[in-house]
Amino acid sequence: MSIDALPPLREVIAKHGLSAKKQLGQNFLLDLNLTAKIARQAGDLSSYDILEVGPGPGGLTRALLAEGARKVVAVERDARCLPVLEEISESAPGRLHVIEGDALAVDLRPHLTAPYKVVANLPYNVGTELLLRWLTPASWPPDWQSLTLMFQREVAERIVAQPGSKAYGRLSILAQWRCDVRIALHLPPQAFTPPPKVSSAVVQVARLDVPRYEADARILSDVVARAFNQRRKMLRASLKGLLxxxxxxxxxxGIKPTQRAEEIGLEQFCALARIVADQRKS
Known part of the structure; x- marks a missing residue:
């Protein structure tokens, strides 16, 4: 059976008695037109391995395979979904590798050929943590080339936020320092089963080969975390423990000590991180 000949997802869910589990952060996306649209946001897939986290009943998995992915490595911790994914695997011999486990705990490097792409409707309860891990590898550039990820709309807006906005913060800076970021799609709650209480958005994150501005990653992360942990305070107060x-x-x-974190752009934060590094050496 080919990918196109697989039964509709609602039939698959009914057959296997699947229901989304809140404790796993699950909301199933069953519209195959939408999953195809998400897969296409990642660009050409034919020359890449694709990492998918939380495939569930496999709607996006099907789309990635149909769009020509060389190989899909799907990480799923819900054992109920494994028989469904096995049926998809049989329709695309040798192109779908399913790993049962927690994406926060499994070492996926042996299963993927770099550079790979990540495309996922991330479980809400681990999405931000996974993104932070992908953005802060031990060395740059990372093994992944791009991330095409579904988040709650609030998280998506934090990733692309600019200085002066309430959404602007540590996640904005860590993403934009070494990547091009954009919101590619907006999805209403009604697109999911069951409908979540919030809207969702797909974010496209494309890595840069080198960061936009020079800075030590650990020091920049520390500076930004301190600044935004007390974002209502002036920076001379929130950063007083740095130096x-x-x-x-x-x-x-080039920063006024009376300014607050949300007023400071990426370039200035990187400049401050360099100064901190220099002064700690002296």
Missing amino acids: PEIEEALILA
Whole structure:
């Protein structure tokens, strides 16, 4: 049986008695037109391995295979979904590798040929944690080339937010420092079964070979975390534990000590991180 000949997802769910589990952050996307649209956002798939996290009943998995993915590595911790994914695997011999486990705990490197692409309707309860891990590897550039990910709309807006907005924060900076980011699609709650209480969005994250501005990754992450953990405070207060002479460092970076984190752009944060690194060496 080919991918196109597989039964509708609603029939598959009924046959296998599947229902989305809240504790696993599941909301199933059953519209195959939408899953195809998401898969296409990742561009050419024919020369890449694709990592999918939380495939569930396999709607997006089908789309990735139908769009020509060289291989799909699907990580699923819900054992109820494994027989469904096995049926999809039989329709695309040798192109779908299913791993039962928690994507936060499984070492996927042996199963993927770099550079690979990540395309996933991420479970809500682990989406942000996975993104942060992908954005902060031990070395850059990472093994992945792009991330095409479904998030709650609020998280998606944080990823692409600009200075001055309420959504702007640590996630915005870590994503935009070394990647091009954009919201590719918006999806209403009614697109999912069961409908979540919030809207969703697909974010496209394309890695850059080198960061936009020079900075030590650990120091930048520390600076940004301190700044936004107390985002209502002036930076001279929220960052006072970074250096003894923090006000001088802020001024050197072109930042007024009375400014707040949400007013500071990526370039200025990177400049401050470089100054912190230099002063710690001296």
